[in-house]
Amino acid sequence: MAGIRIQSVTKRFGSTQVLRGVSLDVAAGEFVALVGPSGCGKTTLMRIVAGIEQADGGAIDIGGRDVTRLRPGDRDVAMVFQSYALYPHLTVAENIRVPLALRRLNAWQRLPAIGGLLPGAADANHLMEQDVRRAAEALGLRALLDRRPAQLSGGQRQRVALARAIVRRPKAFLMDEPLSNLDASLRVQTRREIVDIHRQSGAATLYVTHDQSEALTMADRVAVMQGGELLQVATPEAIYADPQDLRVATFIGSPRINTLPAETGADGMVRVAGHPVGLWGARPGPLTLAIRPEDLVPAGTGLPAVAEAVEFLGESLLLHARHEATRTKLVLRLPPEARAELPAPGAAFHLQFDTTRALLFGPEGRRVGVSALSGEAAFV
Amino acid sequence: MSDAALTQALPRPARLALGETATAWLLSAPAIIAYLLMLLLPTLATIALAFTDFELGATGFAWIGLDNFAEMLSDRGFMTSLRNTIIYVGLVTPGSIAGALALALLIEAGTRGRTFFRAVFFLPVVSLTVAMAAAWQYLLHPSIGPLNAMLRVAGLGAPEWLSSSSTVLLSLAAIGIWENLGFNLVLFLAGLTAIPRELYAAAEVDGARHAWQRFRLVTWPMLGPTTLFVLTITMIRAVRVFDTVAVLTQGGPNKASQVLLYTMYEEGFTYFRLGYSAAITLVFLAIVLAMMWLQTKVLDKRVHYG
Numbered sequence: 193m194a195g196i197r198i199q200s201v202t203k204r205f206g207s208t209q210v211l212r213g214v215s216l217d218v219a220a221g222e223f224v225a226l227v228g229p230s231g232c233g234k235t236t237l238m239r240i241v242a243g244i245e246q247a248d249g250g251a252i253d254i255g256g257r258d259v260t261r262l263r264p265g266d267r268d269v270a271m272v273f274q275s276y277a278l279y280p281h282l283t284v285a286e287n288i289r290v291p292l293a294l295r296r297l298n299a300w301q302r303l304p305a306i307g308g309l310l311p312g313a314a315d316a317n318h319l320m321e322q323d324v325r326r327a328a329e330a331l332g333l334r335a336l337l338d339r340r341p342a343q344l345s346g347g348q349r350q351r352v353a354l355a356r357a358i359v360r361r362p363k364a365f366l367m368d369e370p371l372s373n374l375d376a377s378l379r380v381q382t383r384r385e386i387v388d389i390h391r392q393s394g395a396a397t398l399y400v401t402h403d404q405s406e407a408l409t410m411a412d413r414v415a416v417m418q419g420g421e422l423l424q425v426a427t428p429e430a431i432y433a434d435p436q437d438l439r440v441a442t443f444i445g446s447p448r449i450n451t452l453p454a455e456t457g458a459d460g461m462v463r464v465a466g467h468p469v470g471l472w473g474a475r476p477g478p479l480t481l482a483i484r485p486e487d488l489v490p491a492g493t494g495l496p497a498v499a500e501a502v503e504f505l506g507e508s509l510l511l512h513a514r515h516e517a518t519r520t521k522l523v524l525r526l527p528p529e530a531r532a533e534l535p536a537p538g539a540a541f542h543l544q545f546d547t548t549r550a551l552l553f554g555p556e557g558r559r560v561g562v563s564a565l566s567g568e569a570a571f572v
Numbered sequence: 573m574s575d576a577a578l579t580q581a582l583p584r585p586a587r588l589a590l591g592e593t594a595t596a597w598l599l600s601a602p603a604i605i606a607y608l609l610m611l612l613l614p615t616l617a618t619i620a621l622a623f624t625d626f627e628l629g630a631t632g633f634a635w636i637g638l639d640n641f642a643e644m645l646s647d648r649g650f651m652t653s654l655r656n657t658i659i660y661v662g663l664v665t666p667g668s669i670a671g672a673l674a675l676a677l678l679i680e681a682g683t684r685g686r687t688f689f690r691a692v693f694f695l696p697v698v699s700l701t702v703a704m705a706a707a708w709q710y711l712l713h714p715s716i717g718p719l720n721a722m723l724r725v726a727g728l729g730a731p732e733w734l735s736s737s738s739t740v741l742l743s744l745a746a747i748g749i750w751e752n753l754g755f756n757l758v759l760f761l762a763g764l765t766a767i768p769r770e771l772y773a774a775a776e777v778d779g780a781r782h783a784w785q786r787f788r789l790v791t792w793p794m795l796g797p798t799t800l801f802v803l804t805i806t807m808i809r810a811v812r813v814f815d816t817v818a819v820l821t822q823g824g825p826n827k828a829s830q831v832l833l834y835t836m837y838e839e840g841f842t843y844f845r846l847g848y849s850a851a852i853t854l855v856f857l858a859i860v861l862a863m864m865w866l867q868t869k870v871l872d873k874r875v876h877y878g
Contacts (some may be wrong), residue, residue: 245774265779277774280877281793290789294779340877356778 194256195220195396196241196364201250203236210236212420213250218364218396220255222385225411229443233420234400238366241398242271251562254396255363265294266343271366274373274517278341278350278356285324286339288355291319295360327359330389339426347378358389365390371406383410405443408432416440427463433549438557441482447523450488452515454533454552456483462552465517467495470547471562479560485510485525490535499535504528511535513543518566621850628844632779640851650852652827653835657739657811660831663745664752664810670801671749671758677791681758690761694754701751705819708747710733734820737828744829747816752809756802763798767791796875804867808860832856 196218200266210233226234239245243264251260258265270291278287279372293302301313308317328334329382331351354497358367368432370386371379387410392396394473401407407414408428415425416439418462423437435441441449456465459525463469464481473479481557486508495515511524511534526534547562554560577665581851622640626633644650679689711717713731720730733743771790780786792799817823823830823838833856841850 239773242773242777246797263781264773264776264783269777271774271777273770273774275768277770279771279793290775291778294781294785294789302869342877372856440584474829487711 194396195222197253198237198241199251199253201237201240201252202241203233203245204390211240211247212358213217214417214422215250216415216419216422216425218398220363220396221391221394223397223399223410224389224415225401225407225413225516225524226417226418226450227401227404227407227443230402232417234402234417237417238271238368238398240398241364242269245265247280253389262403267364267366268362269366270360272353272357272368272370274369276341276373278352280341280444281539283338283343284352284355286334287341287352288324288327289320291356291360292323296320298449300534314334323359327355327475330358330392331355333386344486346374347382350374350382354386354389356484358393361393363395363568365393365395365399369401370399371401372403379406379413386410393484394500404446414444416443418443422432422546435551436559438480438482438553438559441551441553445484447485447491447510449482449484450483450520451523451550452483452520453518454479464495464515469495469545469550471550471552473552474561478555480557482553483545484537485523487549488522488524488543489526490524490530490533490541491544492542494542497541497543499539499541501535501537502534504530504531504544513541515543586781596724607687611702616873618850619680619682619851621847623845623851624721626847628840628846633847640848641855643848644851644855645670649827649830651834653823653830653832654855656830657813657832659741660745660748660813661807661810663742663808664748664813667745667749668752668756669799672802673760673795673799675753676757676764677787678759696753697755697758698780699820701815702819704751705747705816709818709820712743735825737825740821740825740829744813744816744820748810748813751808752860753815754810756806757800758801759805760795762794764791766796793877796877800871800875803871804863807863811856811859824830832859 198214198216200210200213201211204215214233216224216226216239226237236245240247241254243262243266245258245390247260250257250543253259254267254269279290280342296316297307297313300393301307301310301316308311324337328337328481331354333348333351333355336348336352337345339457344352350373350508353370357367367386371382374382383406384410386399399407399411408431413425413430414428414431416423416431416437418439424431424440426433426434430443431440435444438451442451453460453462454469456462456476458476459472460472460535461468462471462473462479462481469481471481490511496517497513497515498510499515499522503512507528508525509528509531511526513522513524514520515522524543549563552560552562620765623635624633626635647668675689675693679686682689711719714720714730714732714735715732719733724730731739733739762839767790771794772786775789777785778789780789806856811821811833812833814837817829817834818830818837823834832852836849837853839852
């Protein structure tokens with residue numbers, strides 16, 4: 193259970209508060225994706241964990257050891273950078289060997305040519321050779337060991353960066369958007385490989401990304417960050433189906449979740465533009481009703497809407513519509529067979545949704561309890 | 573309606589092509605003429621002169637083949653100046669490169685005063701060498717110079733910096749280092765800025781704890797192209813040394829500071845032996861070209877990690 197432990201870390205750059213007391217635990221063997229829009233502080237948090245930046249307040253534990261004041265090289269972490277950060281003058285094998293050589297050899301043994309002749313160097317070099325070979329094989333780099341980074345494709349460079357990270361078996365992996373420079377098909381393939389590497393290593397992995405699909409597909413838990421604070425940390429399923437904050441609900445999911453301004457009346461009924469939607473709220477006041485695109489369906493009765501356009505995606509299609517009374521754009525995800533019965537652009541139709549899957553958020557964006565068709569109201 | 577008029581006004585394709593060619597020649601004519609008059613012709617004239625015994629004011633000249641070059645081999649003055657130039661380049665090049673790199677690293681590592689220090693060290697580059705040489709003459713003066721005044725206070729004796737044959741070349745080299753340092757410094761600072769910060773972060777995470785380890789792993793290899801350029805430029809600038817010698821020592825004492833270009837100048841404009849002087853110029857040209865060849869053909873492959 194000795195993984196990464198981040199305790200109320202704060203950081204300020206000039207007058208900008210980048211991190212506002214972030215706490216997060218990543219257990220050994222666990223894969224946590226830190227996701228958020230650019231500028232939310234996720235990369236800064238990762239650099240603080242690595243030791244490249246210093247936190248203004250808070251503490252970092254790695255492998256059960258307080259590393260807050262330690263240099264990056266002493267923290268037993270490996271990091272994969274967005275730009276890969278390979279040493280361009282070294283071959284693939286030499287790149288992978290760097291973290292080993294810096295740890296296992298002393299200054300004299302590292303000297304070119306004569307260093308290998310010193311006592312102990314031959315054995316150490318032999319062991320390192322084996323480790324480099326093993327890491328290279330795990331990533332299918334065997335044929336490329338003598339190449340320089342400039343002679344490699346983006347995907348191959350990415351693998352070299354990963355091999356350099358796994359070669360010394362660290363307690364924690366830090367990955368800073370490692371897939372964002374790859375093309376789409378390679379990205380999907382490399383996702384699985386990174387997860388496999390993580391499983392085999394048994395290390396704690398903190399994975400920073402702005403791509404929610406990466407976070408949802410790869411991680412054991414997803415931490416959603418915005419404005420320098422964590423909004424919710426939960427499994428991908430819970431983050432998607434049970435978001436506790438409107439910002440989490442709107443950030444996760446593509447297309448974006450539909451949001452409609454709503455209101456709980458004195459009688460407890462939730463209405464959208466005066467139209468009851470079959471939900472009861474706890475106390476009277478304004479609300480936001482959020483419904484995933486796949487939970488909305490066209491129907492004969494329900495919320496009145498106007499169809500705008502249809503997008504065919506292959507496995508599904510998107511119907512763009514408009515709720516006239518609140519001037520809100522809506523998106524419906526429908527099975528492709530539904531195409532024949534869809535309302536024509538410009539035509540009025542009605543919308544229905546499964547009330548058990550609707551989400552209600554209070555005026556501050558906090559999730560509030562829903563009771564569907566029960567007459568009872570409750571806060572969660 | 574204006575379409576028809578436009579079509580008629582346009583020249584036919586053949587005329588258009590001819591007009592374009594003529595315009596191209598016309599536009600590049602100033603550059604071509606300048607190149608021919610200022611560079612190509614003088615160079616060709618020098619090459620031609622190098623194989624004659626032409627002297628300024630003489631009524632005629634004779635083609636003497638390689639006699640000028642043969643004379644150089646037995647000319648004590650020329651051989652001394654060649655040897656002195658090599659020593660001078662051998663001192664100034666490593667001195668000004670190592671010094672500039674060290675200063676650039678210090679300035680880059682510091683948080684404040686970057687612009688100030690850059691300006692201070694660049695000053696010698698933009699100032700007139702002849703004027704600066706006069707200042708050095710005063711600084712290094714055996715009896716009234718501040719340097720010797722300090723040495724006397726420290727009880728270290730008072731060397732005759734510029735008038736003793738054992739120290740004159742060293743003193744000139746020191747001035748040469750001071751002169752080239754700022755230029756190299758600015759180049760190194762530019763090279764340092766171009767190194768991706770993430771490489772340093774990666775080196776730290778990989779376990780490079782000491783500044784020296786990060787220098788060896790990141791800075792030095794990434795500065796390769798810059799260092800090579802600085803090396804070539806500095807060597808060429810050092811081979812060209814002339815003004816400090818002309819102002820401070822005139823090649824003396826006893827030819828101890830005689831350098832290639834000063835010998836060329838003396839032969840050509842003191843003794844008016846333009847043929848011989850041209851031959852020395854050719855030797856100088858050959859050295860510079862050899863350095864440039866060395867850069868492009870040999871070293872370039874080792875600093876670009878393609």
